[in-house]
Amino acid sequence: MHTQIKTLASTVVVFCILVISFQSCSFSPVAWSPPAKPELIGPIAENELLSTTEWIDLGGWYGPEDIAIDSVGNLYCGVHVSKKDFSDGRILKIDTLGVISTYCNTGSWVAGLHFDRQGNLVACDQKRGLIRVDQQGKITILASEDEQGNKFLIPNDVDIASDGMIYFSNTSSKYRFSRSNIRKVLLEVKPDGGLYRYNPATRQVTSLIDSSFFGNGVAVSLHSDFVLMADLTKYRILRHWLKGEQRGQTEVFVQNLPGLPNGISRRADGSFWIGFSTRRNDLLDKIQGKPAIKKMLVGMPWLQPKQEAYGMLMHLSQEGEILKTYYDTTGEKVAEASSVEEHQGHLYLGGDMAGHIGKYKLTD
Numbered sequence: 029m030h031t032q033i034k035t036l037a038s039t040v041v042v043f044c045i046l047v048i049s050f051q052s053c054s055f056s057p058v059a060w061s062p063p064a065k066p067e068l069i070g071p072i073a074e075n076e077l078l079s080t081t082e083w084i085d086l087g088g089w090y091g092p093e094d095i096a097i098d099s100v101g102n103l104y105c106g107v108h109v110s111k112k113d114f115s116d117g118r119i120l121k122i123d124t125l126g127v128i129s130t131y132c133n134t135g136s137w138v139a140g141l142h143f144d145r146q147g148n149l150v151a152c153d154q155k156r157g158l159i160r161v162d163q164q165g166k167i168t169i170l171a172s173e174d175e176q177g178n179k180f181l182i183p184n185d186v187d188i189a190s191d192g193m194i195y196f197s198n199t200s201s202k203y204r205f206s207r208s209n210i211r212k213v214l215l216e217v218k219p220d221g222g223l224y225r226y227n228p229a230t231r232q233v234t235s236l237i238d239s240s241f242f243g244n245g246v247a248v249s250l251h252s253d254f255v256l257m258a259d260l261t262k263y264r265i266l267r268h269w270l271k272g273e274q275r276g277q278t279e280v281f282v283q284n285l286p287g288l289p290n291g292i293s294r295r296a297d298g299s300f301w302i303g304f305s306t307r308r309n310d311l312l313d314k315i316q317g318k319p320a321i322k323k324m325l326v327g328m329p330w331l332q333p334k335q336e337a338y339g340m341l342m343h344l345s346q347e348g349e350i351l352k353t354y355y356d357t358t359g360e361k362v363a364e365a366s367s368v369e370e371h372q373g374h375l376y377l378g379g380d381m382a383g384h385i386g387k388y389k390l391t392d
Contacts, residue, residue: 056216056323075355088383089109090111092378093140094106102121104119106139119131140184158171181201189255194225199221214312215326243257245303266279286340287304290305293367306336306340365379366379374389375390376388
């Protein structure tokens, strides 16, 4: 019996080594040295403002990564079936009384979504790409690849300009969406995906930023003269100019942020809300400069830095100045803020793994 146990243990060890080696073979991370974390003072000083956040329950569904709000205040979000299972999904409608219904049975998780002028939902579907859902729930695929044939495997966020042009991000054209692949994108630090424009009239896709480092949230400026995209791995927001003398140019809008920037939305006055997945992790920053360690860790997810429950969102001016930061450092009320949508004096907060939508009352 003792010999059998030793043999079984040896077999398990060998199997684990083979699995780790196999998972690491196709993974080739590069070294990147993040800047030193900013000191949390001034407009980014910690507070507990988000501790008064209320919850809108989703009836057992999870993952309202983004939230769209119609003219009468109904909420819409994509969801998946459990906290860790993203294999199936719906778009839910939550009316002003909190009644939940299925707006569309997508059969997949939908991340970013936004209403167009015709009342259709334009959304980022993890199985189809950029889609449109009409008011009867019919799905139309708008784009599944860019003009070079690169696939939209992790379409992430979307916004629509005043002229009807659709701007959206794609996190990867190399990896399909899964929790393990998201970690790979975060650790690999290789340019992938990017920012795109879809023209509904011509049905053409144009690449605006042809690569990103975990391209995420998207927001068009008040006058549609530029569009922002979160570059999550690099802790920064990029700005791509759509009009004026700098048209076609991309620059850093704000950098060295204290957390992992996720969703972006525009306020009525032209300023922006930035939602964060969590704050920066010292261990993650240290291993980003060590490709060999990252290559080893991709096959051992239990040793990888975990996402901390830590609520944070930020108010930025039209020029990229940090005006104010809101926190729940305990993560009890707001564990993450994958998106921030403002409506009638409240902020509605999303979360990739949350079973609810956060509702925070603005007091200023």
